[in-house]
Amino acid sequence: MSASALKIPLDQIGLEGFDLDTGLARSWLTDTLREARAPFEPHGDGKLVVRLDRMGDVVHVRGRLRVSLTAPCGRCLEPLVYDLDLPIQVAMFPHGHEPEAGPDGELDDDDLGAATYDDKEVDLTNIVRDEIFLEMPVNPVCGLNLEDCANQAAIAALKTPEVDIQPKGDPRWAALKNIKLS
Ligand SMILES: [Zn+2]
Structure with missing residues (x-):
């Protein structure tokens, strides 16, 4: 995929429409995520x-x-x-001729986004970028319950070895284990 794959000259969109089926290179996704300081890396190539x-x-x-x-x-x-699988539904207007969007940046129609293009060329780069940033989790945490996840965190911390200063197997302490406090 070259960066120009996402740019389609207006005159290539005929009466029958224009079908675009393109990969999104991992390197491009990496740069895009880094630019936005997102806490993610791409996991393989994407597809549009x-x-x-x-x-x-x-x-x-x-x-x-x-x-x-x-x-x-x-x-x-x-x-x-x-794995994000996102619907795209956007109306693109020539710059300066866009209708007024609602406060959420969407047109009045249901979920139809609005964007603009310049120079008789439709550029889907920002649409792809915005869609990823809108849908990626803000705070990625695993599906384990809090306790298991915290245990994992403790195990991860233990990988940094520390000197164990507690004497083990001291018979005087062992005897205390049998005392019940009630
Ligand atoms: Zn976790």
Whole structure:
């Protein structure tokens, strides 16, 4: 995949529409995530499959974005993998001719996002980027319950060896174990 794969000149979108099926290179995803200081790395390549339909100067983009992200659990550092499979539904307007968006940045229609393009070329880069950032977990933690995850964290900490200063197997302490406090 070259960076230009996500840029489609307007005149390539004919009456029959334009189908785009492209991989998203791991290196591109890595750079994109780093730029945003996201706590994730890509887990392999991604994929974008969309159809572009043109109505006058407005281009409707519909399809799916698939990316797999990985990050260590925020508590126990076990590696986590998130498979994102996201619907894309965006109307792209020529810059300066976009309608007014609602406070959430979406048009009045249900879930239809709005974006703009310049120079008679539709660039899907920001759409892909925004979609990933909107959907990635804010605080990646593993599916273990809190206690197991904390135990894992303790095990991870034990990998740093520390000198054990407690005497083991001292018979005087062993005797105390049999005393019941009630
Ligand atoms: Zn965990």
